[in-house]
Structures are given as C-alpha cells and as structure tokens.
Amino acid sequence: MRVCNCTTSCWIARLRLVLATLLALLLTGFTFSATAQSYPNRAITFVVPYGPAGSTDPISRQFSTQLEKVLGVEVNVENKPGGSGTIGFGIIARAKPDGYTIGLGTNSILAYQPLVNQNLPFKTPENYQPIAKLGEMPVILVVRADSSWKTLEEFLTHVRNNPNKVRASVSGLRTVPDLVAQEFNRNSELKLRTIPFTGGSGEALLALLGNRVEATLFTGAVGIPGQVQAGKVRVLAVFKKGTYDPVPEATSTIDAGYQTTLSAQFYVMAPKGLPADVLKKLVSASAQVISSAQFATFAKEGYALDPKTPEALSAEIVRDTQTFAELLKILEQKP
Structure with a gap:
C-alpha cells in the first residue's frame, strides 16, 4: 500500500506540473495573439x-x-x-x-x-x-538668384578657375548630395569644395540663403520652385537624364555630357x-x-x-x- 500511495502521489504531482505548464503556454500564446491582433493600440x-x-x-x-x-x-x-x-x-x-x-x-x-x-x-x-x-530623388545644383552664374557652364568655368574656393553645402558628410559632388569632381576634373551640414538638406539650403556658401547640392526639389518664384534661388542643373518636371529650367548634367549615377x-x-x-x-x-x-x-x-x-x-x-x-x-x- 505504501508503494501505491507514493506512486499515486508522484503521479498527481507530475500531473499538476504538466497542467500548470500547459496553462502557462496557453496564457502566453493568448497574450501574443491578443497583442498581434490589437496592434496598433497606441501612438x-x-x-x-x-x-x-x-x-x-x-x-x-x-x-x-x-x-x-x-x-x-x-x-x-x-x-x-x-x-x-x-x-x-x-x-x-x-x-x-x-x-x-x-x-x-x-x-x-x-x-x-x-x-x-x-x-x-x-x-x-x-x-x-x-x-x-x-x-x-535626383540631386539638383542650386545657387542664389543674385549670383552671377546664369548657366551650369558659367558656374563650372568659375569653379575650374577657382579650385577649392567655391563652396557647396550638402546634407552631411558622404550623403548622396556629397557623393554626387565628389563623383562630379572626379568625372569633370573639378575642385568644388563641399561643406557638410548635419541638419539635412534644409540646413544646407539655409546656408546658401544666408550667404555662407556659394551653392548647394540638394536632394530633389521639394520647396525649391517656391524659392525660385520668390526670386531667392536659381536651379542650374539636375543630376539625371532628361527634364526634371519640378524645375524644367535646370540643365541635365547627363545630357550636357557629364556622367553621374547616384540618386x-x-x-x-x-x-x-x-x-x-x-x-x-x-x-x-x-x-x-x-x-x-x-x-x-x-x-x-x-x-x-x-x-x-x-x-x-x-x-x-x-x-x-x-x-x-x-x-x-x-x-x-x-x-
């Protein structure tokens, strides 16, 4: 009888352990399921x-x-x-x-x-x-509207004649605009000096408008047409093939014979x-x-x-x- 009671006791203990484990698994599964089904339930x-x-x-x-x-x-x-x-x-x-x-x-x-x-x-x-x-988005080259450069070629001639003196703001070191500038320098034998700004292209544009740089390389043209219409900036080039609809006046660098690949x-x-x-x-x-x-x-x-x-x-x-x-x-x- 003693052996039987011990065996029964062990069996009951094991059964309780198994049931507790199963219950925990079921509750965990329910919690995961409810979480997934309710997503998102906050900001x-x-x-x-x-x-x-x-x-x-x-x-x-x-x-x-x-x-x-x-x-x-x-x-x-x-x-x-x-x-x-x-x-x-x-x-x-x-x-x-x-x-x-x-x-x-x-x-x-x-x-x-x-x-x-x-x-x-x-x-x-x-x-x-x-x-x-x-x-x-492609990269565009922008200068102030009061600058003397009316075309891409005029700007490039000035850069060639003044190596490392013409500054172009970009949205951070080795961001796409910066890399486009470096690629353009390499392929076109230029020495345009880039000035990185950590606050993105908005800060880079403000540097241009504040006369801290002579140009900016800007990703895309969001907000730029308004700046053009307000007489604040001039878009000289777009680093892509063909016309860029937001700024159709911009010269395509590829169509002008300059090879660039990044966007x-x-x-x-x-x-x-x-x-x-x-x-x-x-x-x-x-x-x-x-x-x-x-x-x-x-x-x-x-x-x-x-x-x-x-x-x-x-x-x-x-x-x-x-x-x-x-x-x-x-x-x-x-x-």
Whole structure:
C-alpha cells in the first residue's frame, strides 16, 4: 500500500506540473495573439534622421499623416539629426521591435555609412527590417538668384578657375548630395569644395540663403520652385537624364555630357525582430499609403515612386552598398 500511495502521489504531482505548464503556454500564446491582433493600440513614433525641411521631412510627414488614417492611431514624427543620418537611424535600429518605433532610412545611411563607420549598430539588412520604399530623388545644383552664374557652364568655368574656393553645402558628410559632388569632381576634373551640414538638406539650403556658401547640392526639389518664384534661388542643373518636371529650367548634367549615377533612395524601416503579424500589418498599411492617389499627387513635387517588397529592398540596399564601395575606391585614388 505504501508503494501505491507514493506512486499515486508522484503521479498527481507530475500531473499538476504538466497542467500548470500547459496553462502557462496557453496564457502566453493568448497574450501574443491578443497583442498581434490589437496592434496598433497606441501612438507610433516615426523617426526622421535629419532636421526639418529639406527633402526627407516632407515625404516622412506625408507618409505618416496617411498612415494614421490607415492604422487608426497617431503617428508622431520626430526629427533626430546628426552624424549624416546615423544617429537617428541608430534610434530606429535599436528600438524595441514591437512596431511602435519606425522611421526613415536612406541609401546614404544604409549602404554608404557602414562602409566608413565600423561602430554603427547597423551594417546590413540583417540588422534592421525594411518595410517599404517611399521613392527616389535626383540631386539638383542650386545657387542664389543674385549670383552671377546664369548657366551650369558659367558656374563650372568659375569653379575650374577657382579650385577649392567655391563652396557647396550638402546634407552631411558622404550623403548622396556629397557623393554626387565628389563623383562630379572626379568625372569633370573639378575642385568644388563641399561643406557638410548635419541638419539635412534644409540646413544646407539655409546656408546658401544666408550667404555662407556659394551653392548647394540638394536632394530633389521639394520647396525649391517656391524659392525660385520668390526670386531667392536659381536651379542650374539636375543630376539625371532628361527634364526634371519640378524645375524644367535646370540643365541635365547627363545630357550636357557629364556622367553621374547616384540618386537618393527613401525607405520606411523598423527594428529587426518584429512579430510576423505586426510586420505584415505595417507592410500592408504602408503599401496602401504609397499606392494611394493622394500620395501619388504629393510625389509629383519631385519623388519617383518605386514600390518594392521588403525582400527586394534588402537586395537593393546590398546592390547600393556595392556601388558605393566601388565609388569609394575611385574617390580614394589619387588623380
């Protein structure tokens, strides 16, 4: 009888342990399921790794405003400039992967900066989660309207005659505008001096308007037509083939015989490790925003829409990294 009682006691204890374990698993599963089904149930933060104004801020705010309507919660934009965009994107990459912190990524941050800064918390698409591609933009060359340069060739002649003296503001060291300038210097035997500003292209434009530099290389043309109409600036060139609709008066550098290959790419990014259901909802909601007529109308200000899946975005960033690595090797070579 004693043996039987001991065996029964052990069996009951084990049964209780199994039931407790099953109950815990069921409760955990219920919690995960409820969390995914209820996402989002509070405000989302959208981090912009550059200052207000410029080309990154308007598209981020347009996207966030429309995302609010799709998801039914507030999407608050926070500008976190510095480090050529790496400080703000570091906040995105290190955030808790719950879908409540997302933000803007660019090809200069994601594909170039890891090549020159080994201390970044992100190096490849394995370290963050692509959500959607917002669009891309060419770089334009802008001078003040009261400058003596009326054409691209007049400006280039002055640069050639005054090596390293003509200053052009750019939105951070080795951002796309800066790299376009370096590529242009290399291919055209110029010595245009770039002045990086950490606050993005908006700060770079203010430097031009404040007469602290002679020119600026600006991503896209958001807000520029208004500056042209107000008689404040003149757009001399666009670094792409053909006419750029927002500033049709600008000379195409490629059509003028100067070879340039870079443009700015804008992405929606999140931390790595999002729950599958949260990722699916963010990807779906973002696609809904980007495919809307309202977003297409906004994009006419200078953005080329190029929707892609998260997998395709990862592949694009890897390709851009290879392109930047090749350009970096060329730029590091002595003339």
